[in-house]
Amino acid sequence: MKQRAPLTLAAVTAALAALTGIASLTAPDPGAKPADGKTAAAAARMPVERSLLVCPAPSSSDIADTTYTAFTPAAAKASGDGKGVARLLGATKDAKPVLESKEPGKPVGATATGAEAPALTGSAEGALAPGWTAQLTTKVSVGRARGVLGTACTAPGTDFWFPAVSTAKGREDFVHLVNPDDAAATVDIKLFGPDGLAKSDAGVGESIRVDPKSSRTVSLATLVPGIQLADATAHVTTRAGRVGATVQVAEEGVGADWLPASTDPAGSLVLPGIPADATSVRLVAFVPGEQDADLKLRLAAPGGAISPAGNEQLHVKAGMTATADLADVTRGEPGSLLLTPADPKKTAPVVAAVRVVRGTGAKQELGFVPAAGPVGTRATLADNRPEENTTLLSLTAPxxxxxxxxxxxPGTGGGEPASKEVTVKAGTTQTVALAPAGGKGAYALTVETLSGGPVHAARTLSLPHEGIAMFTVQAFSDDHSTVSVPGATQDLSVLTR
Structure with missing residues (x-):
């Protein structure tokens, strides 16, 4: 066998130069226009190839009934061969699948009972990734935590604001933390009441460890022993890693539900989807920065925006939680709360949520509506029910x-998809009841912006029980199903640099 002569550096350089010279004759000029004379293509929007979600453990009640629903919109497309898979697993190292999706456009569901249902982590890849969403809905018929508790599973993050938490007598608020990663996460939790940061014993609420691929539940009352805060704001941040964070609330004699995080601090906020028959609406707001906020309050109702009598404005001191009791502000019409600076020249970022009660006396039920961002290009929410008067969609154009x-x-048990176009006038909230034809089981609702200004949306799911108007409200969030991919041109000169 002959041995090949080793290539010298000079020979390699010469070969590369020759290759580059040939390529330069055929490669397009990076600065040249295409043959049709148009400007070179700008950055393109491409479907995401992987999505990650986490879901909290649904309940500590032995009589809890939980439904999981996951869905990817049928219009979603992904690069590659068009195939994909989406899977929700128990948030443990020896995780077992709870449900699995294999095709866009068809929701899948699963159920669990009792207090042993775990927190979940999940990922979607390929064609199932763009717009993948999941929801857990739990019904507890009796007991201290009775009610309907619903929350959309969320992407893990590092910074969360929860206005409307409480450590008052009769309230039990727990922060559920889920770590989907292979490394431990370290979490800090701070509480801010009407007088500012609530003092706690040294180290309490700091450096809370959440093990890899696990979940942890923290009682807010244990962070400030002996301090009862009727209305407060919780701030959850990570020093290391990332987590999913959601607050579960149980209020004695009233009900229970999940309190999702408010959208990021902003000068103007929309809290969409306050039910028409709300008997109590309490706004809780907080300013994270150093400048006070003076907010103008308006309710976007079907006929236009109105100012709540006696609560036209709210002053929020920096670093302190402020409240406004809006009573039955909706007065029989569904609406969304609009918060804007009283003086457009003086703005301060704010977070906010409202505590909503339906019913009276022993027939009350509790829910929360945090500030939410617009639906953007597209947003989807799973687990809607086809029964009459069960699912109501609220659309607000601020x-x-x-x-x-x-x-x-379609539903998890079949049916034909249905769609309609809706025009929403500025300053109003419009409601839509839409279900698949012949639908059986849970289905998903997708909202796409066609034209005009931003739209905010929320879905009210009502599951009455023995005369109690049990319900839960979830806001829609932009699914961020595409990412910007910069345009690229060939540049073989890098071979000789």
Whole structure:
């Protein structure tokens, strides 16, 4: 066998130079326009190839009944061969699948009972990734935590604000933390009441460890022993790693539900989907920065925006939690609360949520509506029910007229999708009841912005029980199903640099 002569550096350089010279004759000029004379393509929007979600453990009640629903919109497309898979697993190292999706456009569901149902982590890849969403809904018929508790599973993060928490007598608020990663996460939790930061014993609430691929539950009352805060704001941050964070609330004699995080601090906020028959609406707001906020309050109702009598404005001191009791502000019409600076020249970022009660006396039920961002290009929410008067979609256009397309997917047990276009006038909230034709089981609702200003949306799911108007409200969030991919041109000169 002959041995090949080793290549010298000079020979390699010469070969590369020759290759580059040939390539330069055929490669396009990076600065040249395409043959059609148009400007070179800008960055393109491409479907995401992987999505990650986490879901808290649903309940500590032995009589809890939980439904999980997951869905990817049928219009979603992904690069590659068009195949994909989405799977929700128990948030443990020896995790077992709870449900699995294999095809966009068809929701899948699973159920669990009792207090042993675990927190979940899940991922979707390929064609199942763009717009993948999941929801858990739990019904507890009796007991201290009775009610309907619903929450959308969320992407893990590092910073969360929870206005409307409490450590008062009769309230039990727990922060559920889920770590989907292979490394431990370290979490800090701070509470801010009407007088500012609530003092706690040294180290309490700091450096809370959440083991890899596990979950942890923290009672807010244990962070400030002996301090009863009727209305407070919790701030959850990570020193290391990332987590999913949601607050579970149980209020004695009233009900229970999940309190999701408010959208990021902003000068103007929309709290969408306050039920028409709300008997009590309490706004809780907090300013994270150093400048006070003076907010103008308006309710976007079907006929236009109105100011609540006696609560036209709210002053929020920096670093302190402020409240406004809006009573039965909706007065029989569904609406969304709009918070804007009283003086447009003086703005301060704010977070906010409202505690909503339906019913009276022993027939009360509790829910929360945090501030939410717009639906953006597209947003989807799973686990809607086809029974009459069970699912109601609220659409709010805070600043300009808008048109959206609403699509109801088939149910987990079948049915044909249905869709309609809806025009939402500026400053109003419009409601839509839409279900798949012949739908059976839980289905998903997708909202797409077609034209006009931003639209905010929320879904009220009502599951009455023995005369109690049990319900839960979830806001829609932009599914961020695409990412910007910069345009690229060939540049073989890098071979000789």
């Amino acid at each position: 600043g300009a007229d808008a048109k959206v397309k609403v699509t109801a997917s």
